[in-house]
Amino acid sequence: IKFALEIANGLEHLHKFEIIHCDLHPKNILVDNGVLKITDLGCSKIFRENSLSNSNPCGIIEFIDPQCFISSRKKFKRNYKSDIYSFSMIMWFISTGRKPFKDSNKFTLAQKILEGLREKDLPQKTPHEYINIYQ
Template identity: 40%
Template structure:
């Protein structure tokens, strides 16, 4: 693990090379804590001379996390898409009593309602036109990333937000890469229904690719049609992973338009 001074230098270098924009923390006001994500604190705030909301998010102050965050910002320099959360920069809270919050990410504010929760709360009122709209946004956004040779890797209904009835992708596997780079156990268990089945049967380490994202989209299209998490009554464990690798899938929801179900079953 690098010393704090060295880590600060990594961030300063990224700022000086225009990889990351720096914001003075004193210019933020109305800072309001709105939640947590993987124990990281999340705030909603305004910036001086602007009525626009921003999100501030704390992160682990270590060399692995910082390098991955810099990598994420470099990716965002390549992309501009209304359904992908914007990374604006970083701010220094200068809180000596809380090293965890020494630096905070500054991103676009898109609320904190995941697609999973959005469906739970709104499904009964969603028309097929509403579902088509969300599905279309999701597919177009991933297609855009693939055209840029970017693979998302961890698509699921918990890391996609819905803000003002629009899809918002919030990262490109940043949390997963941090865990893998630091040799932590990547939490694949909760993602089993969305994971490319080839990952379960591959003898060699299997790297996610564009087809992996397409598989995940198929599961998400089913979720949009049902309003439920896939295999919600089953344990997300090795047994389920084995069944999925052998072709086990959720059944088509009754009254689903055939052209829609053909998309996620591959019958088009």
């Protein structure tokens, strides 16, 4: 739970300054003196209501918000919920030690994410708080 709170606090701090990370995944979470830190703001954006980005979505596909696969012509909507989705996938990763949908190719994986599918088999030791965030 400590990890979840530290990541959530980091996201809250970014969002207070209207920054959307846009590339949140486990490799962008580092440990500094026992405290988790969100790093790599290279894909981050200042949030603007109803804004679109002309770039391809940044990130590792398992952690990308499903909304990014909906928009057409390479325009992807990003908002604070995009980071929250990525955060929930990080909680999955922390609980299981692996990315979700590990056996899927990229196309199948994107389709599963777009359809809002979730893996059903969480480890028995998964804290209920993580399950609530993930779902």
